[in-house]
Amino acid sequence: xxxxxxxxxxxxxxxxxxxxxxxxxxxxxxxxxxxxxxxxxxxxxxxxxxxxxxxxxxxxxxxxxxxxxxxxxxxxxxxxxxxxxxxxxxxxxxxxxxxxxxxxxxxxxxxxxxxxxxxxxxxxxxxxxxxxxxxxxxxxxxxxxxxxxxxxxxxxxxxxxxxxxxxxxxxxxxxxxxxxxxxxxxxxxxxxxxxxxxxxxxxxxxxxxxxxxxxxxxxxxxxxxxxxxxxxxxxxxxxxxxxxxxxxx
Numbered sequence: 145x146x147x148x149x150x151x152x153x154x155x156x157x158x159x160x161x162x163x164x165x166x167x168x169x170x171x172x173x174x175x176x177x178x179x180x181x182x183x184x185x186x187x188x189x190x191x192x193x194x195x196x197x198x199x200x201x202x203x204x205x206x207x208x209x210x211x212x213x214x215x216x217x218x219x220x221x222x223x224x225x226x227x228x229x230x231x232x233x234x235x236x237x238x239x240x241x242x243x244x245x246x247x248x249x250x251x252x253x254x255x256x257x258x259x260x261x262x263x264x265x266x267x268x269x270x271x272x273x274x275x276x277x278x279x280x281x282x283x284x285x286x287x288x289x290x291x292x293x294x295x296x297x298x299x300x301x302x303x304x305x306x307x308x309x310x311x312x313x314x315x316x317x318x319x320x321x322x323x324x325x326x327x328x329x330x331x332x333x334x335x336x337x338x339x340x341x342x343x344x345x346x347x348x349x350x351x352x353x354x355x356x357x358x359x360x361x362x363x364x365x366x367x368x369x370x371x372x373x374x375x376x377x378x379x380x381x382x383x384x385x386x387x388x389x390x391x392x393x
Contacts, residue, residue, distance in 0.1 A: 166190070166205040169226070171236030173200045173214060180240060184370055186213040188340075193371045206231065213340075214238055215370065221335035324361040328352055331370050332377070341381045354387075355380045 173180045179200025186193040189210040196202045206212070206226045214222040219240040230236055337343045343351055355361055355377065364373050 166207055167231050167234075168203055169206045169231060169236060170201070170203045170234055171238060172196075173202065173238045173240060175219060175240045175242055180216060180219070182216070183219075183240070184213075184215040186215065186371055186374070187211070188213055188374075191371065191375065213374075214240060215333060216240065217330070217333075218243060221333040221339070223339065322356055323365045324356050325352060327365060327368065327373065328355075328377075331368070331373060336374070336377075341377065343381070351381070351384050354384050 171185075173183045173185070173196050179196070179198070181196055181198050181200065183196040183200075183202075184193060185196065185202045185204055187204055187206060187210055189207070190205065192205065194202055194204050204212070208226060208228045208231060210226040212224045212226060214224070219242050222238060222240055224236075224238065334348075337348045337351070338345065341351075358380065360376065364376060
């Protein structure tokens with residue numbers, strides 16, 4: 145009886161050890177049946193990563209219940225939970241959806257207008273108009289013009305100054321962006337914040353400011369690695385949630 149029990153326990157321990165052993169998973173990343181090259185394949189659980197080749201293929205060590213992340217800046221972020229069936233098949237196919245192309249901002253920096261020539265006749269007409277306005281003011285004779293009408297020239301100058309002020313504020317805002325914020329904007333997709341970190345859309349900018357205030361964020365610029373950046377964001381997210389909970393109390 146003892147021998148049978150020991151044999152059963154040994155078999156169970158052997159099966160558990162096999163199930164927990166990492167296995168090399170092969171797969172391919174496609175978009176509209178076209179292979180995608182240089183897609184970041186990240187094992188979030190094991191904290192390892194690789195990239196797809198020219199044929200869209202990849203190979204990465206996984207265990208059951210590991211979480212794989214697939215990231216490319218031109219495609220929507222994809223996440224996949226690894227099951228024992230996926231490992232056994234060893235032929236994973238991931239389809240990514242391309243992002244809609246966004247129109248880039250066009251800034252006009254220099255506008256040239258054709259030179260307007262003024263003849264003597266035009267000058268006489270302007271003088272005649274001014275004289276008529278003076279006649280209306282002092283004699284009460286209405287020549288068809290509006291004495292208290294809007295000064296469109298002054299209005300145009302005011303609008304130009306307002307537009308200029310808004311552009312200066314916008315430029316000042318852009319130049320205030322730190323290197324860390326630019327790094328996050330260029331390498332971390334929006335879905336990572338809402339799906340992985342479980343942040344509300346309105347909390348995203350506040351969370352990035354929270355991370356930017358940490359001096360360690362500057363070190364990420366020295367080693368521009370997406371996995372390292374994500375690890376930093378995961379760690380800061382726990383601190384962010386804790387600070388938010390304390391402020392709520």
